[in-house]
Amino acid sequence: MKIHNSRQSLSLQRGAAVLLVSIILLIGVTLITVFAARVGVMDQRIAANEYRHKEAQAAADAALEQSSAFIENNTDLYEGTVGGTSPWKDCTNVAIKDVLPCKIGSKSYDLAYDGVIATTAIEPLEYTVSLTSNIASDSYIVYEASSAGNIITAIGTGKSLDDTGEAFSQVSYGKTTFITPGVVPPVLASGVDLSGSFTIIADPRVTHNQTDCKTVTPLNVSPITNDNGDILGDLSLWVDGSGSGGTWQTCGIDSYVDSSATSAWGGPLKCVYEYTDTDDWSNCACDPDDHLSDSGAGSSAGYTPTYDHPDIKGPWNVIEDFPDSPFEHFFNGKTVAEVKAIAQSDGIYVDGPCNDSHTAGYKTNAKPIIWCTGDATFTTSGEQYNPIIAVSEGKLKLNAGANVWGIFVGLTDFTANGGAKVHGAVIVEDTDTYSFLTNGDYEQIYDFCVLSGLQDDAVNSDIAKLAYSAKDFQSN
Structure with missing residues (x-):
């Protein structure tokens, strides 16, 4: 009789179980390896695609x-x-x-x-x-x-x-x-202190079709009207509040004349139309019989606007409300920092005080602007057919006898001394804190050529x- 060895049977069963488990583990490892390889290949493809995308971008x-x-x-x-x-x-x-x-x-x-x-x-x-x-x-x-x-x-x-x-x-x-491509008044400031003898030649707010401002005459301009067809009055000071003293007057372009010479159109010579920057303008004055306004000696109240001239001065200006920033209004919404950067790249930038000598070469720059971080003093800057824009972070001063052409912008104090003539406009940012002061016989003169020159697309477009x-x- 054969005797069955139960111990050997159990040993054989354990070996089969180990083999089965090993096969299952091997299959699992193989699957994991294959999956990992596929993931690795996919990651490589994603990385390569990302690299190519970044390279192309x-x-x-x-x-x-x-x-x-x-x-x-x-x-x-x-x-x-x-x-x-x-x-x-x-x-x-x-x-x-x-x-x-x-x-x-x-x-x-x-x-x-x-x-x-x-x-x-x-x-x-x-x-x-x-x-x-x-x-x-x-x-x-x-x-x-x-x-x-x-x-x-x-x-x-x-x-x-x-x-x-x-x-x-x-x-x-x-x-x-x-x-701004719009109207620029001869004076734009949040307040003024006009002393001495102050004369303003107003912006008549007219249109003309001549591409060359030299061809503009009293005979070929047309007044600007509102939506109702009403003729809008001349624009002189555009200010927020008043505080002027001394003797001052406003007259229109046709009434700013040289009585010692005869005009090509008859009567006294019309200075703004017939004089250039090579003339001394010494005999030009408002016709006493044709003033738009006259403060009278020592008057501090200014004058009352009329129906024909509602915009000469004060908060009744009918163009729009007085701007929060005269500077930004003139520079078409640009901030001080933005205009300063433009001057640094496309104009003349002086880190400190400046004068006429620093304006050399302004006509050949992309923008006819000079920016001074200090005080600025001018006597003969700009030309009638090549006006300048001058900005001063310090005191802006016009010397006695100055004859300058362009837009002069002060961020702090402005002073014009006796006999000074500005053909264009003066803009002062903050006269609530600083001062707008004139001494002696100062004349602020609107000029077609100055404004049209600076608003020309070749200069003004950005x-x-x-x-x-x-x-x-x-x-x-």
């Missing part, structure tokens, strides 16, 4: 910087005319209307800038620098006429080095002006980025 952003810089340095682009001074191509042309940059995605533009007009294709802007590794990066400029106003858009395109990633960047610009217009996107 960086190239697009670099191109956008190029086109944006080009726009900011070529304000004539805003002309937006095919065949004008800028080489625009018409995007309605069937050969280019559906290709970049005339069309990006579903967005179509009216014009595209192309420096090579002779070819059908739209060439990208030429670069001032090149990207390394021959990464594709192109800059374009397009123009769009819309109900919100004409818009220029800078576009940058970029590709990754292997051409598998493509990205776009864009930002839009709108036209703005350096100074292009500013539109808020929230920046956009980055990729096609793959």
Whole structure:
């Protein structure tokens, strides 16, 4: 009889169980390894795609910087005319209307800038620098006429080095002006202290069609009217409050005459129309029979506005409410810091006091402005057909006998001494804290040529980025 060995049977069973567990563990490890490998490969692909995207986006952003810089340095682009001074191509042309940059995605533009007009294709802007590794990066400029106003858009395109990633960047610009395109009164200040003998030649608020201010005559100007057809009166001081003393007067341009000479249109010579910056203006005075206002000796109450001249002085000005900041009103909403930065980049910037000698070369700058961080003293600055904008952070002073042409802006005190003549305007920011003081025979004279020269598009046009217009996107 055979005897069964139960111990050996149990040992064999334990071996089978170990084998089964080992196989299960091996399968699990294999699955984990395969999964980890797939995850690793996926991570590599994601990382590679992210790298290519960043490479393409960086190239697009670099191109956008190029086109944006080009726009900011070529304000004539805003002309937006095919065949004008800028080489625009018409995007309605069937050969280019559906290709970049005339069309990006579903967005179509009216014009595209192309420096090579002779070819059908739209060439990208030429670069001032090149990207390394021959990464594709192109800059374009397009123009769009819309109900919100004409818009220029800078576009940058970029590709990754292997051409598998493509990205776009864009930002839009709108036209703005350096100074207000509207009326600029001879004096804009929050309060004045007029002493001595003070004369204002008022802004008659007229329109004329002559592109050259030298052709303006009393015979070819038209008064500005309101919506009801009423003729708006002359504008002299635009102030918030009063406090003037001494003897002062306001007269119109036609009444500011030199009685010792004969006008080409008959009667006494009309100074503003017929004198230039080479004349001494010594005999010019308001016709005593044709004043708009006259304070009388020692008067501190000013004068009462009339129906014909409602805007000469005071809070009854009918153009608009007195601005919180005369400075920002004149510079079309720009802050002191913004205008200062413009002077540093496009004008003359003097860190300290300045005088006439510091204005040399102002006519050749992008903006005819001089900014002084200290006191400023002027005697012969500016010209009738090349006026200057002078800004002083300290005291702004006009010497006795000064004959200056332009807009003179003081952030603190303003003083004009005897015999000084300003052809243009004086703007003082804060006379509640500081002073607006005149001594002796001071004349503040509105001049067509000064204001039209500074408001001319060639000098006054700027292009500013539109808020929230920046956009980055990729096609793959």
